[in-house]
Amino acid sequence: MNSASFRVGILTGGGDCPGLNAVIRAVAKSLMLQHDAEIIGIRDGFQGLIERHVEPLEYVDVSGILTRGGTILGASNKANPFSYYRRGNADVSAEALKTYQGLGLDGLVTIGGDGTMSIAHRLAEMGMNIVGVPKTIDNDLVGTDETFGFDTAVSIATDAMDRIHTTAQSHHRVMVVETMGRYAGWIALHAGTASGADIILIPEIDYDVEEVARVCQTREDSGQRFTIIAIAEGATPVGGEMAVRERIEDSPDPLRLGGIGNMLAHDLKDRVTSAVRTTILGHVQRGGSPTAYDRNLSTTFGAMAAKMMADGQFGRMVAYQNGGFTSVPLSDVADKTRTVGLDNPLLRSALAVGTSFGQKDLSNIKS
Amino acid sequence: MNSASFRVGILTGGGDCPGLNAVIRAVAKSLMLQHDAEIIGIRDGFQGLIERHVEPLEYVDVSGILTRGGTILGASNKANPFSYYRRGNADVSAEALKTYQGLGLDGLVTIGGDGTMSIAHRLAEMGMNIVGVPKTIDNDLVGTDETFGFDTAVSIATDAMDRIHTTAQSHHRVMVVETMGRYAGWIALHAGTASGADIILIPEIDYDVEEVARVCQTREDSGQRFTIIAIAEGATPVGGEMAVRERIEDSPDPLRLGGIGNMLAHDLKDRVTSAVRTTILGHVQRGGSPTAYDRNLSTTFGAMAAKMMADGQFGRMVAYQNGGFTSVPLSDVADKTRTVGLDNPLLRSALAVGTSFGQKDLSNIKS
Amino acid sequence: MNSASFRVGILTGGGDCPGLNAVIRAVAKSLMLQHDAEIIGIRDGFQGLIERHVEPLEYVDVSGILTRGGTILGASNKANPFSYYRRGNADVSAEALKTYQGLGLDGLVTIGGDGTMSIAHRLAEMGMNIVGVPKTIDNDLVGTDETFGFDTAVSIATDAMDRIHTTAQSHHRVMVVETMGRYAGWIALHAGTASGADIILIPEIDYDVEEVARVCQTREDSGQRFTIIAIAEGATPVGGEMAVRERIEDSPDPLRLGGIGNMLAHDLKDRVTSAVRTTILGHVQRGGSPTAYDRNLSTTFGAMAAKMMADGQFGRMVAYQNGGFTSVPLSDVADKTRTVGLDNPLLRSALAVGTSFGQKDLSNIKS
Amino acid sequence: MNSASFRVGILTGGGDCPGLNAVIRAVAKSLMLQHDAEIIGIRDGFQGLIERHVEPLEYVDVSGILTRGGTILGASNKANPFSYYRRGNADVSAEALKTYQGLGLDGLVTIGGDGTMSIAHRLAEMGMNIVGVPKTIDNDLVGTDETFGFDTAVSIATDAMDRIHTTAQSHHRVMVVETMGRYAGWIALHAGTASGADIILIPEIDYDVEEVARVCQTREDSGQRFTIIAIAEGATPVGGEMAVRERIEDSPDPLRLGGIGNMLAHDLKDRVTSAVRTTILGHVQRGGSPTAYDRNLSTTFGAMAAKMMADGQFGRMVAYQNGGFTSVPLSDVADKTRTVGLDNPLLRSALAVGTSFGQKDLSNIKS
Structure with a gap:
């Protein structure tokens, strides 16, 4: 040198x-x-x-x-x-x-x-x-x-959801798409909103599976025969993370599980009339140009x-x-996490245009 | 009317x-x-x-x-x-x-x-x-x-593998990417070749996990510290589909399974020194423009x-x-399937440029 | 109603x-x-x-x-x-x-x-x-x-410049790419920086064609046998807009003109040894998803x-x-225009990594 | 060595x-x-x-x-x-x-x-x-x-035309898009068909500007207030290449010319009620991945x-x-050119779905 x-x-x-x-x-x-x-x-x-x-x-x-x-x-x-x-x-x-x-x-x-x-x-x-x-x-x-890296991840996830949208629509499906985001829902929120997801589930707001199913079924009953659900990998149902672990360990059909997206699909299967499918976007969100x-x-x-x-x-x-x-x-x-606040303008806008966050109201939430 | x-x-x-x-x-x-x-x-x-x-x-x-x-x-x-x-x-x-x-x-x-x-x-x-x-x-x-629809599916899978390539390379990973193709390996072959996958596993050629691991390790030992594996959802290891079912049912860690891509990653984990990761491309391959x-x-x-x-x-x-x-x-x-022949020009070209199909030689194969 | x-x-x-x-x-x-x-x-x-x-x-x-x-x-x-x-x-x-x-x-x-x-x-x-x-x-x-609309326009222009980059590099060309931006250089600045343009010319900074030629030739002489120039449609040479109009009207070869990108290419032709080519991106920047x-x-x-x-x-x-x-x-x-300031962080960053704005120094500029 | x-x-x-x-x-x-x-x-x-x-x-x-x-x-x-x-x-x-x-x-x-x-x-x-x-x-x-390289060029030109389509439709324009293809119309034909161009003009079929204008105007009169025209750079009007050269040299407004796309737009301006715009795709068609x-x-x-x-x-x-x-x-x-035949299946399909090739019938053509 x-x-x-x-x-x-x-x-x-x-x-x-x-x-x-x-x-x-x-x-x-x-x-x-x-x-x-x-x-x-x-x-x-x-x-x-x-x-x-x-x-x-x-x-x-x-x-x-x-x-x-x-x-x-x-x-x-x-x-x-x-x-x-x-x-x-x-x-x-x-x-x-x-x-x-x-x-x-x-x-x-x-x-x-x-x-x-x-x-x-x-x-x-x-x-x-x-x-x-x-x-x-x-x-x-x-x-x-x-x-x-965030804008790229959101773009990739949005492209994927755009593609899944056409299949959901033509084939009358509930499509669950799992994005990255273990501690915060930024990718799910931004990609979900950008692709017009009907339901967005993020770690900051515990979701109620009954409410999620209700939204799917209401759409179906009103003639919109499909629903797109964006879910962050760190999202959890009401009852929290422990419930997820226990559910997975006790599952009679563990092969179908393997991530919160699969677990949600499993839970929805008997609650909605449409077929339910899951896609886990995974590593494609963090690579490439x-x-x-x-x-x-x-x-x-x-x-x-x-x-x-x-x-x-x-x-x-x-x-x-x-x-x-x-x-x-x-x-x-060092060692801190910035999460999506309930006053986030995009979250508020999503609510305004009819996106559900998996709770009937947002008063009972974490962040 | x-x-x-x-x-x-x-x-x-x-x-x-x-x-x-x-x-x-x-x-x-x-x-x-x-x-x-x-x-x-x-x-x-x-x-x-x-x-x-x-x-x-x-x-x-x-x-x-x-x-x-x-x-x-x-x-x-x-x-x-x-x-x-x-x-x-x-x-x-x-x-x-x-x-x-x-x-x-x-x-x-x-x-x-x-x-x-x-x-x-x-x-x-x-x-x-x-x-x-x-x-x-x-x-x-x-x-x-x-x-x-095939060219679109191949394009989407190729884009995804291009992205995964950069992560594999930077982070020294064995990356398993599962494409669609239950009965034939066309998508895995075409997308794998287009993105320069090092190993392509298709239903037409049963793969030997030991051979797959050997290729990964040889690459790593020679300084190429990553491997990309494209695998069709219908690919099976030597021993066939029954072996897959049994393996999945007996698995001590069923959560990690859930598709042939996950099973392969599971099998490679103890056979290679790099970390192994799986991505299942799923429904994005069949939607969109x-x-x-x-x-x-x-x-x-x-x-x-x-x-x-x-x-x-x-x-x-x-x-x-x-x-x-x-x-x-x-x-x-009606009710027939067209599979990839061993004399397929792209398959032959892939072999020529050094792609492995998971068997030391291709004399002992199905199609 | x-x-x-x-x-x-x-x-x-x-x-x-x-x-x-x-x-x-x-x-x-x-x-x-x-x-x-x-x-x-x-x-x-x-x-x-x-x-x-x-x-x-x-x-x-x-x-x-x-x-x-x-x-x-x-x-x-x-x-x-x-x-x-x-x-x-x-x-x-x-x-x-x-x-x-x-x-x-x-x-x-x-x-x-x-x-x-x-x-x-x-x-x-x-x-x-x-x-x-x-x-x-x-x-x-x-x-x-x-x-x-701006982010989309920048993305489209960046994709185009990425493509033009490979041709410039392989074929040793000076490539002039004209973007939209009649009164402000935002698209040229953002797309130029994103695609690694060597020279970015915007309405806010009159360019000196001798300086532009000097940068092209210095690159060529040092072995980097190509140059990418991003130019906003509203950019003008030192001497200003009147000079452009006069030049175009008096041109002996009017067919080659027809936009500032073409005029710049015309002016560079005799000042650099590489061949010079122009692309005018035009309407693709404002349409589509x-x-x-x-x-x-x-x-x-x-x-x-x-x-x-x-x-x-x-x-x-x-x-x-x-x-x-x-x-x-x-x-x-109403009726105002927001231009790129000289203290713009991206402009400053571009300068720091070696991008030229067509003037030897930036002290003698408009905005 | x-x-x-x-x-x-x-x-x-x-x-x-x-x-x-x-x-x-x-x-x-x-x-x-x-x-x-x-x-x-x-x-x-x-x-x-x-x-x-x-x-x-x-x-x-x-x-x-x-x-x-x-x-x-x-x-x-x-x-x-x-x-x-x-x-x-x-x-x-x-x-x-x-x-x-x-x-x-x-x-x-x-x-x-x-x-x-x-x-x-x-x-x-x-x-x-x-x-x-x-x-x-x-x-x-x-x-x-x-x-x-052809499939890539067609893809790029198709993407561009997709974008231009939305602008044409929203803003009621006749949009002329010039693709590469000096001697043969392959790119214009394939990209034009893929993006649903209403008129495709290729070197193999001399176009009649009156017929082109008639198609534009018929569309406008019937409520489809836009027209997309894909034109290969080597296309020529009835009367041939000499006519193009002469026209350009004699033009009272030479600045607007500079390519067959611009010349066509110039010719259409007084023949249709919509505004006419040109985009010349240029070098982006031959670069990139x-x-x-x-x-x-x-x-x-x-x-x-x-x-x-x-x-x-x-x-x-x-x-x-x-x-x-x-x-x-x-x-x-060596030194030969393969042109689009009139019996080309894609050309025949384009005709069937209503695309015009700039002649009332195709009996009076070159190839």
């Missing part, structure tokens, strides 16, 4: 997310062009930092990657320096710090979700100069109103992280709040 | 398939414009014929539907006049004939798969003037080299069916063979 | 824009479901109001239109009640008012751009109860940070307009500002 | 075409895996052969390129060894042969259109072992029923070319005829 005056590492943590490469490109190009910096790519998230698996990124390495899904750096969901799965969950953070120092890094850009930000915060307290970039298709990070919107959000986040790195604003995560770009302390982000 | 000299009925049978509306439009417009015919739309497949649920189709009804998924006529998967589910599986074919005669139909266009063609053949023997149009996203009808290719195939089939109807060529199905359009007797099509 | 207690008209003005139908649906469904209102569709913008060309919209009329491009109400670019093209540009606003009163309307929702809002403002002053919904693919309306993002923006705008109508908040336009939904007086919006 | 027993060169000639990389991958992987061959990539078409601009392709170089547009080898439209533009159009074929021999090539795969096949044929006569692969988005090569269909056609062509190379079947081009794969002598392909 050469003797550049300014040397910055970059890593991507957590699950796949469209826009990772766009952020890497923006961080690297901005620092190279404006500060003549040397960029060190760290492989497979924190694993590369622990095991010093790194490589310099040249300009050509980050050219032409804007539109590509995945991450050229590789990622690991599991590599936590404070509890490292490859060493019996030992704290190996000292090794991570040693790599950081040994490489002569002036700073480290960490792109990831709340888990990554939590680790980044602890590493920052050990003395690393860190700037975080928020990443999750679920859009459930606190501190920022938007995360890249990002939408134009996500590419631009990624580029702006990346360029901003580069500027913060150059300006010495460490220990913070770039963020988008109230229509503008800003930053927040890493500590504010 | 007016006193048009020529009156033709039309119905769509079986599951959803992109291009149904394009066929309806082409049949109706061709007969209206060229033969001043009156078109009678029969609702929900043979159910509408049995229960005389019909409506005249005007020119405006079939305008603007070319690009839309689904069927404006509705469809039923289950309505068989020779064993009608709404009357205790009684033979109600006489009622179907009564509707046909009561409406004064000169002919009936039936759009459907092998089940529909089988019924159409029997109705033709009772005296109806029938022209069939082949329909199945699975492309497994005999008598025709191509069916509309058809590709340009399918729209044109549908339009050509429809215009040709109209011409056959006008020319009095009854009891036959339009077909595409050896690069040209022709027709075949309905009796040739 | 029945004797509903609450009767609201709705019209769409100006050019086509993805999301119009989604707004119509949200306005109508919200008012029907929550206020038992009767909705009157006014045909072809203000033309229908002047000539009393109207029809009641039933629930079924606004179902299933969420995903469709265009407007079910029809539109007219030219129908201004204060200067009506079909009556020798006479002021026929009294007739518009007569229709409004004759129909017994309690209010009118006008969906359109700055021209529509300007007319709406004057009609409001005559006593009509009006709520406006902002519409322009160009995103250049003042009073709101976002307008529906809206993106998920635009569908949701449209639905929220529509539901909000319905609420304002019910609450009696007239003479205002719904708006999106600083990340939240609000409203502004119609008078604030 | 190592001492592999078998060494094969590969080059891509002519304009851009989706699927080029898929062919390169299939040729290279097949020969590497099945024949342990060494592959030499020749840069920028025949230019690299003349100037010995080459590089060995490793397995990793051809991995992951299946889905990418463009060509990793680069291409040149102009480099003809028998008339080389960089040497005053001299015959430098001896240098091309010298490179071929100097590299110790056992054979050369040339991917290109009729120009490339013509050159390949002459080089084969000089002693090179050549296998050709047919490439043109225009689908107008003789000897093969299909060429890769290929459709699943084209990827598979490319892969099959490539694997087949590899097999022919290994089997010593030189001087031939792979081809698709009558639903099967075969090959034809290069001499049969």
